[in-house]
Amino acid sequence: MSSIGLSHMLNRDRAMPDRMTSVGRLEEVVSTAEDFDRVVSQSLPLLLDRAAGYTKRFLRETGQWSDDVAHEKFVLRWGAEYLEQFLVSGRSEVPCRPLFLLDSMVARQHSRPEPFCYHKDLLTPLGRFLDGLVGRAAVSRDALIALYHHCYGLGPGQVITALRLNGSESPRIYKNFQRWRDAGWKRTLEDIGLTEADLKGLTEQQQHQRHRFNGEAERLLRFAQSHYRKSEPEHYPCLSRHQWEDMFLQGYGVEYRVWHLALCLDCLQTAWDLGLDGASAIEKPRMVLQLLP
Amino acid sequence: MDIEREFAGYREHLLNAIRTGPRRSGCGASDPIHVFVNQRRVGLLESAGAEASLQVQSQTSIDSVQLRSEDGVLLGGLSAPEYGFRSCRIALTRAAIELRVHNTPQGGSVNAVFQPVPGFWHRARRAWSGVTDGTTAPRPLTVAGSGGRVLAFTQVLLAVTLVGLVTDRLTGWMTPASPPLSVTQTEAPWAAPLAEVTKLEQQLIELSRMQAKVVETIQTQQQGMAQIQRTMAKVSSTQETVASSVLTVKQEMEQRRKGAGRDADRMTRVLMSKALSEQEQLEAEIHSLVIANERLARERAQLEQHNQELNKRLKTAGADVSKAVVPDIEKPVMAQQGAPSTPPQVAEAKTVPQQPPFLFWVTFSEGASQDSIDQWVRDMHGRKGALSEGWQAVEIVPPAEPMERFLDRLKQTQIVKAVRVSR
Numbered sequence: 001m002s003s004i005g006l007s008h009m010l011n012r013d014r015a016m017p018d019r020m021t022s023v024g025r026l027e028e029v030v031s032t033a034e035d036f037d038r039v040v041s042q043s044l045p046l047l048l049d050r051a052a053g054y055t056k057r058f059l060r061e062t063g064q065w066s067d068d069v070a071h072e073k074f075v076l077r078w079g080a081e082y083l084e085q086f087l088v089s090g091r092s093e094v095p096c097r098p099l100f101l102l103d104s105m106v107a108r109q110h111s112r113p114e115p116f117c118y119h120k121d122l123l124t125p126l127g128r129f130l131d132g133l134v135g136r137a138a139v140s141r142d143a144l145i146a147l148y149h150h151c152y153g154l155g156p157g158q159v160i161t162a163l164r165l166n167g168s169e170s171p172r173i174y175k176n177f178q179r180w181r182d183a184g185w186k187r188t189l190e191d192i193g194l195t196e197a198d199l200k201g202l203t204e205q206q207q208h209q210r211h212r213f214n215g216e217a218e219r220l221l222r223f224a225q226s227h228y229r230k231s232e233p234e235h236y237p238c239l240s241r242h243q244w245e246d247m248f249l250q251g252y253g254v255e256y257r258v259w260h261l262a263l264c265l266d267c268l269q270t271a272w273d274l275g276l277d278g279a280s281a282i283e284k285p286r287m288v289l290q291l292l293p
Numbered sequence: 294m295d296i297e298r299e300f301a302g303y304r305e306h307l308l309n310a311i312r313t314g315p316r317r318s319g320c321g322a323s324d325p326i327h328v329f330v331n332q333r334r335v336g337l338l339e340s341a342g343a344e345a346s347l348q349v350q351s352q353t354s355i356d357s358v359q360l361r362s363e364d365g366v367l368l369g370g371l372s373a374p375e376y377g378f379r380s381c382r383i384a385l386t387r388a389a390i391e392l393r394v395h396n397t398p399q400g401g402s403v404n405a406v407f408q409p410v411p412g413f414w415h416r417a418r419r420a421w422s423g424v425t426d427g428t429t430a431p432r433p434l435t436v437a438g439s440g441g442r443v444l445a446f447t448q449v450l451l452a453v454t455l456v457g458l459v460t461d462r463l464t465g466w467m468t469p470a471s472p473p474l475s476v477t478q479t480e481a482p483w484a485a486p487l488a489e490v491t492k493l494e495q496q497l498i499e500l501s502r503m504q505a506k507v508v509e510t511i512q513t514q515q516q517g518m519a520q521i522q523r524t525m526a527k528v529s530s531t532q533e534t535v536a537s538s539v540l541t542v543k544q545e546m547e548q549r550r551k552g553a554g555r556d557a558d559r560m561t562r563v564l565m566s567k568a569l570s571e572q573e574q575l576e577a578e579i580h581s582l583v584i585a586n587e588r589l590a591r592e593r594a595q596l597e598q599h600n601q602e603l604n605k606r607l608k609t610a611g612a613d614v615s616k617a618v619v620p621d622i623e624k625p626v627m628a629q630q631g632a633p634s635t636p637p638q639v640a641e642a643k644t645v646p647q648q649p650p651f652l653f654w655v656t657f658s659e660g661a662s663q664d665s666i667d668q669w670v671r672d673m674h675g676r677k678g679a680l681s682e683g684w685q686a687v688e689i690v691p692p693a694e695p696m697e698r699f700l701d702r703l704k705q706t707q708i709v710k711a712v713r714v715s716r
Contacts, residue, residue: 069299087314088369141327
């Protein structure tokens, strides 16, 4: 057992009586949304451990578990994700027994074909960085636009050119970039548990083996993109060169371009090859990882 | 140890993030809100300060609806029921979002309505513009709206009065003190009306009392309105539930009706086909029975005819046998007389088990006369039977020699053409 697991168990033993009381309260029926909020907010650590515990069990039973910090952080991150969804959606399920509702919600998540993006290589600092970034992009427009910068080094103006966006969309892109630089990047790194030491290590790696580092980053990016692209609307599949050209020339599908091209390197390169609006004047996008916003 | 601390710090960060909830978002009220259905992004609620709505139809059942800000913070959500309606109101900082989910066996639908909450000054401005601007288009007057207008009007009136009063007082203070002069009202209009000021003060007090009353009334009205809205919401949700139940029941009834009709048709068809096949079987059986019956009747007639023939033959054979046997019986009787004494009963017993006559059929050669035939029969110690198709039946005492030899001997006879022992 890892040192984290052991100390966690010891802490858990010390707090056992409190936990038993909390569990007792959570097993009782709550009738109103206010009661739900009150009971749940008093037991957040317990609920987080429970959700993380289920995720750990899932990884163990599917033969994907390994006793290390990266795995511990992974299950904690997904436990927090489930708990956040539980807090928001659970209010609409009253009257209910909160503990069992959380269990059922986590079980429902784990019953899906791919409940989360898991790959052993994505648990390295580089993998965690890319997974966290692309995973965030699936739910955040700021992170999505920031992908163009982190993966291909494009600035807001270049993004607007590359996506052939019109005037009304441009301020929004600048706003997305600004918010990401202000708070989004830092929060995302904290949420995925990437420390300053990890970041420093990545920077050193990039400086010493730039070509190899970017090659590895592209490999991992493609893996993460193929997983998180499923969170796009169902009607956003990859398009042929002719279809992209038609879309750009006709001027429709702004959201399609923004979402799909950020999450698909191949389509981005295809669209870039069209050379519309002077996009070809800029070097064709290729993976050059930018660690800072 | 460092790892443990790092891990504990990470856990604490996640817990804090959960505790902070939607407040973590750095987005403003004017920023769009992303709507996710079953964890897939389906659209945007772009408000720009006005009411906005988004409707999503799905062919699959809706499991969850989530609202996220541009920076990805989860603002609210709803867990959809397996079937039927569910709605909730998610209050944000400067707005509220009404979410409504409806799941049916055919799929689901989501309706999200963004409702900005207007600020106090916005409301007052609107109310004021409603009072002063007579040219504005008439709008449906609500209780809350009229209350707001009265409140704004009172406030404006109070403010004007206060400004007048303060100006009046300030003017009095700033003016250098001067000895009382006998002046006329037209010369110094501000100096004389102290009584008027007192009167104005009283009016002001009355006005503030009135305002307090108005505020109370408005508050009461607002409470009443809130109650009415709650009741309305309850009534509408109940109505929706009832409507959905009625719809479900109707659909079920239709399905059942259709199902029952289909079942009855199928059953009738099955029964009909079964009955038809049974009828066909019966007809076939009847037909075969009729045929069998006819055949039996024919066979019976043939048998009867044959029986009659046999009877006739038997009668004739009996007569012939009796004729032929009588001399033979006499002989042993006569011999008995010379034989050693045996009891007569035993002698009778020996004569009784006579062998049956041997019947065979012959055809005679052409040209054989009837006399020669009769002579041959007599030589054989036999008698003629029926004549059928050229075959003459002949009955004789069973020959002692073997059958084959007997038949060969017969065939060697000149007048016999062919012999057979069976018909």
